[in-house]
Amino acid sequence: MLFSRASLLFALSTVVAAAPYEKRWFGGWGQGSNSDVLESFLDFGKRHSWRGRTTTQGQCNVAAVQMPQAPKPLPPPSEGLTLYHVAVGRGTQNYTCDLSNSTAIPIAAGAVASLFNVTCMSADSPTLLSAIPNIALELPTPTATDATSPINRDISGHHYFTDLTTAFFNLDTTLSTYGAGGFKKTNSSDAPSTAVKGQHGQGYGSVPWLKLQAKTKDECVFQEVYRINTAGGNPPKTCQGQQAAFQIEYSAEYWFYS
Ligand SMILES: *[C@@H]1O[C@H](CO)[C@@H](O)[C@H](O)[C@H]1NC(C)=O
Ligand SMILES: *[C@@H]1O[C@H](CO)[C@@H](O)[C@H](O)[C@H]1NC(C)=O
Ligand SMILES: *[C@@H]1O[C@H](CO)[C@@H](O)[C@H](O)[C@H]1NC(C)=O
Ligand SMILES: *[C@@H]1O[C@H](CO)[C@@H](O)[C@H](O)[C@H]1NC(C)=O
Secondary structure (H helix, E strand, O other), rough: OOOHHHHHHHHHHHHOOOOOOOOOOOOOOOOOOOOOOHHHHHEEEEEEEHHHHOOOOOOOOOOOOOOOOOOOOOOOOOOOEEEEEEEEEEEEEEEEEEOOOOOOOEEEEEEEEEEOOOHHHHHOOOHHHHHHHHHHHOOOOOOOOOOOOEEEEEHHEEEEEEOOOEEEEEEEEOEEEEEEEEEEEEEEEEEOOOOOOOHHHHOOOOOEEEEEEEEOOOOOOOEEEEEEEEEEEEEOOOOOOOOOOOOEEEEEEEEEEE
């Protein structure tokens, strides 16, 4: 869904108006009257006891949480697996172009993203969570060296590629150890037609929703990962005017099953 900045501010400020918060996501974007609301969005799920569903802080009951479906649904998690972790990813999709070929199209060359823990938000405020990738896309990615960035207290790990077909999820950090492993894509489904085109509503569309499976079964505590509610990340249709390597900003939710 395409949100204008004004409507996002409005929607969020009505929800979090009475909420205590700390600034979790800083950056130049949105410096102005309502910027504190946007800067605090990822903190939201942690601090609220919605209708008593959150038991203690940082713990929540995900047993009944339903993962959102693509218009053409991805296959469900395999029998016996349960929801383990939910993260918002913010980073770039990488592409390469063969500049010697005038009809070349961009080729996917991995992705890099920081992952932020929104597990409790998936249980306590699923509607707000589904808007987070669109919001995150408009905010800068805090880097690991931004020691002062409060959002780094919510970090659950990092996503990157170890080779062209191995999507790696490293959820082991100094804050928590949720596991790590290499995954391969097993299914893909187009993002809804209403998905954002890119930052500021400009771009080439949102990357597909995916199902991924652990490459080695026993390597990792989580076995299947979904990329859903994508925002941005698609490349241009042709390489005309592109560099040999370039990045497209994106955000998405990652749902981990173990
Ligand atoms: C992807 O999942 C859908 C729905 O379960 C299924 O119909 C389709 O065959 C799958 N595609 C691949 C490539 O496995
Ligand atoms: C962070 O992730 C863990 C594991 O999924 C979960 O138990 C915890 O409640 C999460 N914290 C928040 C604030 O969502
Ligand atoms: C140029 O790119 C097109 C589109 O990807 C491809 O079909 C074609 O084989 C490429 N030509 C060469 C010489 O690599
Ligand atoms: C993707 O681009 C980022 C930013 O330039 C870079 O740090 C990273 O190494 C690239 N990853 C891959 C797999 O090309």
